[in-house]
Amino acid sequence: MRAHHMGQGLAGLLVSWQALVWLIAPPRYILPSPLEVVAALVRRFAFLLEHMLVTVTEIAVGLAFGTVLGAASALLVAALPRFGRVLWPMILVLQAFPVFVLAPILVLWLGFGMASKVAMTTIIIFFPVASAFADGLRRTDAVILDAVALTRATNWQALRYIRAPLALPGLISGLRVAAPLAPLGAIIGEWVGASAGLGFVMVQANARMQTDVVFAAMAILALLTLLLRFLVERLTAGWVPWAMENETRHPSPHSRRTSL
DSSP, X not given: OHHHHHHHHHHXXXXXXXXXXXXXXXXXXXXXXXXXXXXXXXXXXXHHHHHHHHHHHHHHHHHHHHHHHHHHHHHHHHHOHHHHHHHHHHHHHHHTSOHHHHHHHHHHHHOSSHHHHHHHHHHHHHHHXXXXXXXXXXXXXXXXXXXXXXXXXXXXXXXXXXXXXXXHHHHHHHHHXXXXXXXXXXXXXXXXXXXSSHHHHHHHHHHTTOHHHHHHHHHHHHHHHHHHHHHHHHHHHHHOHHHHHHHHHSOOXXXXXXXX
């Protein structure tokens, strides 16, 4: 049903876009028609595919690093509360910096290659994953913790076998927020300085007033974002099925407002 509604929204957007182009007839370098964008996709397919693979690699590596580092930081804060009181304020201070401020610094430090883009994607992924997972670990039911305290389980065993599994829905929620943002990190890094990738294509095409190519790269980027969200949903259903069940039985206030 969600895919059906998404398809309807996309079709409505394309029809409105084409109607606007017919009515206003703007120059092609300002607003190309959907048909011209599709033609650019077909005409420059090999070129766009080559740069898309670069961006996909940056996104995949950054997503993996950000998820692992975010989850590890949340576990570290839960395992060592005193250390967490020092680490967490540092993380919050870093989160306060806009990504557009960090991108030039990362390019300066790591160069124009893939490393700076992976670092930017990792930073964007890290914060929502770490925050959501840490919140899930912190909200473990006190009754369960009291029952565990009556056993011989160590704090590490309680964290590994009780708290972490119960907090997995929080980790999944963080991934759902972070995954669609992963392409943003790679693209921002490519905008600042790169020799390949969809962001590089956008900058170069925009400088040459090839707006149809810019829109073609944007369409590919949008498709990648939707695909990432779909993959996270599938992994959620396969690895943490109780997270989906809890969400269905007890939807969040945000989802209830959305459905209304």
